[in-house]
Amino acid sequence: MTAPSTGSAATSLALEFDEFDRRGKLVTLSWEGAHHLSQTRLVEVLPAGRDTWRLIPSGAVGSVRVEGLSVRVMPAASLGLTQLFFLLDHAADDAFLPSAVQARDDDELWVSVAESMARLAHQALAPGLLRGYRRVDESLTTVRGRIRLGDQIRRRPGMAIPLEVSYSEFTPDIAENRILRTAAHRLQFLPDLPDNTRRRLAMVDARLADASLIPQGAPVPAWTPSRLNARYQAALTLADRIVRRISVEVEDGHASSAAFVTEMPALFERFVESELTAALHGRGGRLLQNPVVDLSSGTEAGPDDTGEAGDGTDGGTAGRHRAAPGRHRAPADDGDHISVRTGLVYEVDGDPVTTFVATYPTDRRARAAEHYRLLAACTALGVDRAYLVYPAQRRDDTPQPRRIVHTDISIVEYPVDLSGGPAQSRRAIVELAQQARALAAAPATPAARHRTGARHHTAVHHHTTTQIREGRRHAR
Template identity: 40%
Template sequence: MLRHVVLDELQSLAEPVTLDGETAVLLRDSGLVSVSPALNGQWTVLPCGTVGAVQISDLLVEVRPKSKLKLSSLLFLLGYAKDPGFRPVDVAGLEDGELFSALAESLARQVQGALARGVLNGYVNVDEALRTVRGRIRVGDQMSRRPGMLLPLEVSYDDFTVDIAENRLLRSAIRLMLLVPRLTEDVRGRLAHLDSKLDGVQPLRFGAGIPAWTESRLNEHYVPALRLAEIILRNMSAEAGLGRHQVASFVVTMSTVFEDFVTTALSEALASRPGITMPQYPVFLDKDDQLASSARIRMYVDVVHTIYGTPSLIFDAKYKASSWSGAYPNADYYQMLAYCTALELSRAWLVYAGRGTPRQRTIAHSHIRIIEFPIDVSQNPKALVASVQNLADAAMQAFEEDSLAFAGVE
């Protein structure tokens, strides 16, 4: 029988659970939760800053985001952060519930749709040693590898095959999902059938990077499946027969996901405006130019939008909870004050993950204003992207007003 432990991302207390020592170690090593001994052979399991799920044989532990995100919203954040072309339809139809079952069902459905017209073929460049000429002879390789030999020939040619990046992604995600314990026989059977359709496709080797692919008219029916496959391959791991247990995990750090999403979405929202949007913008807080760079006070701003090469807009994304009074940590404001001072700007935008309305704070004895701009990540994907667009528009409008005021224009 499956034991299901559900924790909230911000939870600080939990009832002890009964685990054997090997399961406790595997659970701790997953990076999803902290595991500490309790009384009578039990263990206290608590979140440790990440969200997702770990399944170890008949034990499933889930840590759910603070904002009560639906699985489809979480996957949208993950996908959009890597690819601004990621669309809500790419994760449409995911049901709420146990994470691995929902992922497996969605992957089966998306790949089935992708392969409905048959397996996609494409051209790949092949370097090979053959006894006959095919394509062109690589003279340099022939001379260095086989000096004085006529055969075999080092040749390079284009091969029309199913073993292309798109199919490798799909088959690798399917193979990984098949290692998840306790999937229903129906889903497992559908995934196995889809895997057999991809015969002749080499799965990615363990540790290999995700191959690049480009959306086109030829593969557009593959796109939703490919984007879900990429999310699975980036964030999930599974091992069969590890000791006495089968282990699967899907673990993400929400602070990183939120910051990456805000950076990407802001870059898209400001793309039509003058200037360039730059992530992790480097700046020094001190003016000790005589010192080596390594000895100076270096900072990296999450997002800076420059106009004509001059920093004009500052954004910093924070995925954290406010206190019981609704206030955020003082350190966030100190950090933004340092950014404004170093970049000689009078306004900065502090972007939080949460509900609420924007609020401006004016720093005492200065003209610096820090605007708290909450973004509700539990919104549907369209509204979420619209919220970032509203942030970009508000920031640009404020910058234009500041510029006019500085120039003395009413």
């Protein structure tokens, strides 16, 4: 059992987990420390005795420090910090600049982020503080700016002073400086930082003393990239994400807890979506995000309703079944229908070509459900190929097509080796996009493929109906 010394910032014991580890480890923590750790949602904290707790990863990755205990959950896809921050760059609401965090894969997360923040902040502040105009609403005994007559009458009817005024102040207390200072202020209290890094962060904090700190959990003020704050932008992008994603609670000049937690499945899905969108948009093609299509073919008509061709030929059978068009479309709000979510659908000139589903679990049993979903999506869209994109488990993993029996549909398991670095990961997605473009250029169009599938469905139904009738005659 692991027993860290509680309450000591100088003593730090590290535990590292794989994100899919379900056995966990035993640690000794106070109730307050266990509560803090549980609130981060990085691990499940289960009681196992007096001041003893079992820690089990909850599906997220990241790093948390509580009471001298450092808990680190690493991605199962053999990612280091470089690849992790690369994936974070694709998170639309939590993006990191590609060059913001300079880290080796064996670096400690907190040290890497703190050193990068100190370096970028000093570069941004070297030419001087950025200042800007900020609106101030105050109650003053003298006139400054303009009087807010509505507020004056509502709040102080019949009184001459104090006056409700509004004015613009040229001040360093603007959103950019507030974000930079808050990031540097929080990081400098982390334990185990090199003295030089802690000193440089404290210098940034002091330099920005006229900017107010953002309280923990408070909304982060918005800032807009412009020519005026161009020299701040690299530091601001990192600082903004630190303030939003990294939680640091300070007590008595020490960090009582610090947490950085993120969800790998969401990061991987956003990475695949953004790279495929960049590679496939244009030249008549576009990528649709998870359109819902109607899987049902319509209501089967009675034996007398054979359509225009009532001679039992394909025309009559097709009329009876009314096969739905092989186009992505939302099901009607009224009536019964069977709908399916189709993943990322690539269409050219309005016709679906193929679909992609990004999934993070890497074991085959977990991917089986996605095969069924893709089979249904291909049937509804009228396409004969789909791609299941997932992180590779080994460096020698290669794409593997799986032809579904009794159909013309193939589902390609497409592994992406994230451990090879950003360039290799992007190259794998570009090659996937090239395969999709080749499908679009093939002679067999999506509409033709759907008509083939519809004729196959009609033939199977007709054959089944014939067998039933023959069985009834035999029984009589």
